[in-house]
Amino acid sequence: MSAEPDDRHRYDARVMSDGQRAGTPDLGRTDLGLLIELLSVGVVRLDAWRRIRLANTAAHTFLDRSPGTLIGMTAVAAFLDARLEQLLDVSDRAGSATDEVRIAGSPFTLVARARRGSDGGTWMVLEDVSELRRLQQIRAEFIDNLSHELRTPLTTVSLLAETLGRDAETAGDAIPARMRDRIEKVEVETGHLVQMVDELLDLSRIESGTRLVLVDTVDLGRVAIESTERLRLFAERQEVTLEVSVPDVVTPVRGDADRLGQVLVNLLHNAVKFSPDHGQVLVAVRPEDGRVVTSVTDHGVGIPRSDQARIFERFYKVDRARVRGAAGGTGLGLAIVRHIIEQHGGTVWVESQEGRGSTFSFAIPVAATAGADLAAEPTTD
Ligand code: ADP
Numbered sequence: 001m002s003a004e005p006d007d008r009h010r011y012d013a014r015v016m017s018d019g020q021r022a023g024t025p026d027l028g029r030t031d032l033g034l035l036i037e038l039l040s041v042g043v044v045r046l047d048a049w050r051r052i053r054l055a056n057t058a059a060h061t062f063l064d065r066s067p068g069t070l071i072g073m074t075a076v077a078a079f080l081d082a083r084l085e086q087l088l089d090v091s092d093r094a095g096s097a098t099d100e101v102r103i104a105g106s107p108f109t110l111v112a113r114a115r116r117g118s119d120g121g122t123w124m125v126l127e128d129v130s131e132l133r134r135l136q137q138i139r140a141e142f143i144d145n146l147s148h149e150l151r152t153p154l155t156t157v158s159l160l161a162e163t164l165g166r167d168a169e170t171a172g173d174a175i176p177a178r179m180r181d182r183i184e185k186v187e188v189e190t191g192h193l194v195q196m197v198d199e200l201l202d203l204s205r206i207e208s209g210t211r212l213v214l215v216d217t218v219d220l221g222r223v224a225i226e227s228t229e230r231l232r233l234f235a236e237r238q239e240v241t242l243e244v245s246v247p248d249v250v251t252p253v254r255g256d257a258d259r260l261g262q263v264l265v266n267l268l269h270n271a272v273k274f275s276p277d278h279g280q281v282l283v284a285v286r287p288e289d290g291r292v293v294t295s296v297t298d299h300g301v302g303i304p305r306s307d308q309a310r311i312f313e314r315f316y317k318v319d320r321a322r323v324r325g326a327a328g329g330t331g332l333g334l335a336i337v338r339h340i341i342e343q344h345g346g347t348v349w350v351e352s353q354e355g356r357g358s359t360f361s362f363a364i365p366v367a368a369t370a371g372a373d374l375a376a377e378p379t380t381d
Contacts, residue, residue, distance in 0.1 A: 042126030221246035227264035274300035295361035
């Protein structure tokens, strides 16, 4: 976007002021100007033509420019990242936007927050998240390597335990009941370990920064029906009935069909697991304000209010003792769910009452496109 000649002329006149040279054109000598200089986050003010009118020292450092040289440059020339233009477009339309930008040739990874100003310009704040991203990368690689190393021996142990269990069953009374019981426990626990390692690998792959490719046109009604079918046998074994309520036509969303199926399977699995015998679980899909909302409702144990905000964290479990049957899951399922939904530009939430049951819902914008994630805050958990 370029300025009209007249405007540029007016603009240049302002660039030449002392304050402009100092890098804080309008506010340089005011307290607000001093405060902006003091901040360790970058602060940038763009005019309606997306030219930089104000940039503090931190912004110059992040963008690898010598003091004052950003003033007068267009935002695109300063950042050299196409995502920034998308960010400003979203901010102009929606009032604000957030995205992560990488500056070519600079070591910084920045989270840029843009907010439309009162005069058609934009305020931008740049936060340095390089160290955070580096540590997240190290953690993800560590978990990934560890899970890979553990997977093979664990799978072998699990298969051996299974074989041992079958042998013990065949041997009948030749093997004491207590020993059969212990073999069964080894089988169950190694099964859990294998599941945990699989889920850890899955989570680290989802978290590793590679964004999902949202290219499928996904009919969430269909995904709901297919996922329910996948869980039907498991539900029958637990004497829980599964029901699906889907309108005839569901507006498609753009996304990754397999990952959205994984979300529903995780939510359904929990709903069955935490339901009483003869309980009912309902999956419903409905359109709502330009979004498609999918929910899974059970009438099980429910979740205490104090735990509701934390259950989407990795490894968080409310209370092991509440799970039917042997020891519960890994505490990773809902963390995976949240990551997948956020990568679709959507949101996930829970409504629950202890002793009455829970409804887990997620909403995906109908017109979710590659840029949909711009409006969402990046996940740091
Ligand atoms: P897990 O593998 O332990 O089920 P999740 O991340 O899927 O891990 O769930 C985290 C915790 O949230 C569970 O351990 C459980 O305490 C609680 N939870 C999840 N879904 C439900 C539900 N439908 N009803 C009651 N509690 C639930």
